[in-house]
Amino acid sequence: MRVGVVIFPGSNCDRDAMWAVERAGAEPVELWHADADLKGADAVILPGGFSYGDYLRPGAIARFARVMGPLERFAREGGPVLGICNGFQVLCEAHLLPGALLQNRGLRFVCRRVRVRVERADTPWTAACEMGEELTLPVAHNEGNYFADPATLARLEEEGRVVLRYLENPNGSASDIAGVCSEDRNVVGMMPHPERASDPLLGSEDGLGILCSVLAGVRA
Amino acid sequence: MSVRETYGALGLSDREYERILKLLGRAPNFLELSLFSVMWSEHCGYKNSRPLLGRFPNEGPRVLQGPGENAGVVEAGDGWALAFKIESHNHPSAVEPYEGAATGVGGIIRDILAMGARPVALLDSLRFGPLDEERNRYLFREVVRGIGGYGNAVGVPTVGGEVEFAPAYSGNPLVNAMCVGLVRVEDLVRSRASGVGNLVMLLGSRTGRDGIHGATFASDELTGESESRRSNVQVGDPFAEKMLIECCLELLEEDLLVSLQDLGAAGITSSASEMAAKGKVGIEIETDRVPLREEGMEPVEIMLSESQERMLAVVEPQKAERVRKLARRYGVGAAVIGRVADHGELRVVHGGEVVGSVPAEHLADAPLYEREVVRPAYLDGARRLDLAAVPPPRDYGTALLRLLSHPSLRSRRSVYEQYDHEVGTCTVVRPGADAAVMRIRGTNRGYAITTDGRGRHCYLDPRGGGAATVAEAYRNLSCVGAEPVALTNCLNFGSPEKPEGYYQLAECIEGMAGACEALGTPVVSGNVSLYNETERGAVYPTPVVGMVGLLEDVRRHATPEIKREGDALVLVGR
């Protein structure tokens, strides 16, 4: 199983994501932002960081990177795509996920561990988790305040597309949303960093389930 | 302007000017005078502190590189080495706190990068005046934002540090940033230029009129006027730095560079002259080949610009094209701006003509000032405290609460939560403990890092305080289970030209050096920030120690939390 990790200029969790993918038992594949294809990846992660410095708006410039063309096709064909933190922001900017991530309500960057609840286990990125399971995951962001208009929020709830919800909301997100999925459920975006919680030495393995999910999903 | 006014305005004394005349055997032109002025500033030349710094022990079984390079390096086991250094950005932060702190972080990261190491951890040691003053609150808030803004974006975790408040720092905050990098022992790079005919390439951002004479500025007292010296302000671009880091590391991996040096204070001038002096060669810089951000810059401005996010590299001519190509992949500028020559001079060429040329070794060899060490009178009064005369508190509970709510004792969570302390997924013990513990991936090894300073103690007892600072860092590392190995330090003091200032400096160094010898922790790098004075006086003498220790098995570390109800508390020590 090959999991592609996209490197935009300014990504800074790309290597962390690759190490975690390896720990989860898959083969990480580097995808350079200027690549024209996904090198045969079975799933793709857009990692955290500050693509293009987060200048203008986080994700605003990265969504136009060359690799995003094949990625959008892959996503539309049902390929599993996970956006973590800045990756989530990129997916929203690219309209692969609804909504937008505004500046944290507290106006500050926030780096801490928060408890979240897995709301749905029927996505390729949460299949190995239990529905309702509580995880402690690190967040580290300045723009993680999830926003969508009321109609979109209602639809997300109705269609069961809120994938992760904060039990302690660190940023003012609407409906405590920490992660959502696309209509077809294959594209997931989340602000918490599962790759930072994938080694007991770092104090938590709660994120490993998310990274392992995709293995289970594709093998099935 | 007369000659005397000119060199005076550049911060050179009569004696220094005479020395330049003697060294050159002729009168320097304005450009040459400017080169001397920045290189002989305290900031670059250490003219007041160098004689004292010799007191520090700097050898040890694990030391691979002591003072004299961009950072100190110790061996960490399994073929790994740690490069580390701490540096101040006090004056720029006093004037423009966000950018001052941000560019301080950017600068220290490039020092580590220049050793060929990947920057993997940051720490920040901060001092501010009391928070009941609006300006101090503003400085505190913006400095912390600036450190986070840069460190978070560049992807190096800020894993520790300290913050303290005291009136002595009002209007003159201390902003010290430390960076640690990891490098394979065999991949260590040095800054020495070599190979006559090799090319000198400038990597990174374009050059603008940023911070011209910043180095002389940093060696000056802060006055109301400083705030309006706008050309001193540099703006950081962490995105450019991130690309520069990845680019330089790959250039080194591909073996495309002969040597590498960061550009900091005094820009191309200090980098090129240091590279030349260390390699005992000359360097010619063609200022018209430097990519500029602004039109109409004079050679002197180009030579002194402190534009951020730049590195200088020596490259063999046949490799230049590959360097350019690789840099393009990262969107990093790479321009040949000169070459290594055999004449031993730093030579500036503009429009095909030599517009200045001085021996690099003289630029690197600032005059040294040994001043008389006079014990200041304040010490007698300051140290008279009769503990018996302090009444016991009426209610110990209230007294304890008051203590705990003091800004210098309160939880630091609101500060370190603004820093990404986990990026890189190597942070084993996060901020909030006595020291941060980091793992070395692919091994069982780890290392611990702490920064400590004791300004008030050093004010009251410079020698004892200096020793206690080193001891505190040593204890903090021991507390997490690490074996302390070596340290870096930043000496934040007032003016050495005043007897109190020089005494404090000399005595603190004496105390620190003694403790280093006793504890077996050599000093492998450091930085000096003098002239931390405002109209209200000097800051407390505040040497800050950044110490690094090793853990053979990183899983066996300790954390301060009380783990279980019923466990015994034991007080160890005297």
Added chain:
Amino acid sequence: MRVRVLVRPKQGILDPQGEAVRSALPALGFEGVRSVRVGRLIELELESDAEVEAMCRRLLANPTTEEYEWEVVG
């Protein structure tokens, strides 16, 4: 040709920055400010304004949360 683009949070969208500025003003002695919105100013130097509308829509503003206007200023 110089073009000025103004981007601001849409009506009804939380604007924490604007709110922070508004609540900081009284402490500095500035009373009577009812509301503050903080957005972005983007100034472009370009050859023709033919594509400015497309740039705004695709890059400079996020249609989910922001509205924009632009004009040629010189």
Added chain:
Amino acid sequence: MRVRVLVRPKQGILDPQGEAVRSALPALGFEGVRSVRVGRLIELELESDAEVEAMCRRLLANPTTEEYEWEVVG
């Protein structure tokens, strides 16, 4: 009364945002943009413009790195 304040990086001061946008544009198919400066737009709703100048100087703009202009727009 509505007041619009435009804050932009001073001439000569590095503007990393503007530079990043400028260099991204050609890849998006927008050619011919020579320079981009990114600043802030601040819109105030207030009773009188008597203190706007002071607000700009003390809070809305950072005089060390930014310049500002303001006008009443409604």
